[in-house]
Amino acid sequence: MAPLPLARLAVYNRPFSYVGVDYFGPLLVKQGRSNVKRWIALFTCLTVRAVHLEMVHSLTTASCISCIRRFVCRLGSPVEFFSDNATNFHGAERILREQINNGIQATFTNSNTKWTFIPPGAPHMGGAWERLVRSVKTAMGDAYTEGKLNDEELQTFIEEAESIVNTRPLTYLPIESIESEALTPNHFLLGSSNGVKLPGIDIVQGTSQDAWNHIQRQLNRFWQRWLKEYLPVIRRQIKWFDETRNVQVGDVVLIADETKRNRWIRGRVIDSIKAQDGHVRQAIVKTSGGVLRRPVSKLAVIDVGISAASEANRPHPGENVSADTSIERSDNPEP
Structure with missing residues (x-):
């Protein structure tokens, strides 16, 4: 992931x-x-x-x-x-x-x-x-x-x-106190889940600087709860643990778009776009109809190609094909 x-x-x-x-x-x-x-x-x-x-x-x-x-x-x-x-x-x-x-x-x-x-x-x-x-x-x-x-x-x-x-909860209900409530988006917009001031969030009596500091402490408290309660939930990685080969320039691929039955768009990767983690998640594919940008989840790499050696041994038109002429498997076919 x-x-x-x-x-x-x-x-x-x-x-x-x-x-x-x-x-x-x-x-x-x-x-x-x-x-x-x-x-x-x-x-x-x-x-x-x-x-x-x-x-x-x-x-x-x-x-x-x-x-x-x-x-x-x-x-x-x-x-x-x-x-x-x-x-x-x-x-x-x-x-x-x-x-x-x-x-x-x-x-x-x-x-x-x-x-x-x-x-x-x-x-x-x-x-x-x-x-x-x-x-x-x-x-x-x-x-x-x-x-x-x-x-x-x-x-x-x-x-x-x-x-x-x-007002929907982003986290589970805290068990430390019955008066506590789950963190919601409205806490960052309105100061509470429903926009009504809760006990302890009223602006304290004093100068405007004291009131400002009080509001900042309350906002920092919400962000601290966000870090402790919400961030661990969204950081969970529950699938796709195995490493796979990145799509490379020159790969021949089938584009798995929603097209008509028995119509498969084939193309060749001319550029790959890497994410910050070094994995390729987008690719630029050249097809007979133009250049397309697609996610790698919609690209099926065809891993059977013609190697350089077999390409050199391929007979020209009109020549007899010898018995030992074969098409070899190549993971990196030439473009």
């Missing part, structure tokens, strides 16, 4: 410094006598696992940029975005990056903000936000009646779902 990325370990950073974003829907809402489609954009903090939901009116790039601007205005500019390869995400990243390069005031108030895309065909690499899409849908449950709500009612509805998801 791959080690946790740095975005999952950004301790003592502002929530939503590292953000995963995804869309889900559409949802039908009432507008006059007809129903129109609406989508929900989910932003999740990859460190404290908090979520922020925005209602989106279309899948266009312009609508995506407006959604991101609303998010940044409320929760600040992130250090890095993570998403899949939807065309509206690519379009938003390109336009916003052009604005920064041209010196125009853009959504990314931090010029060092990056946008990282997972490989195409690898939704499991976006599991951090895909799983929360399901949690939001579960929170919405049967209360949402398709085509019965208007825009204002749907906005209220998804914000209530956001509040429910942010």
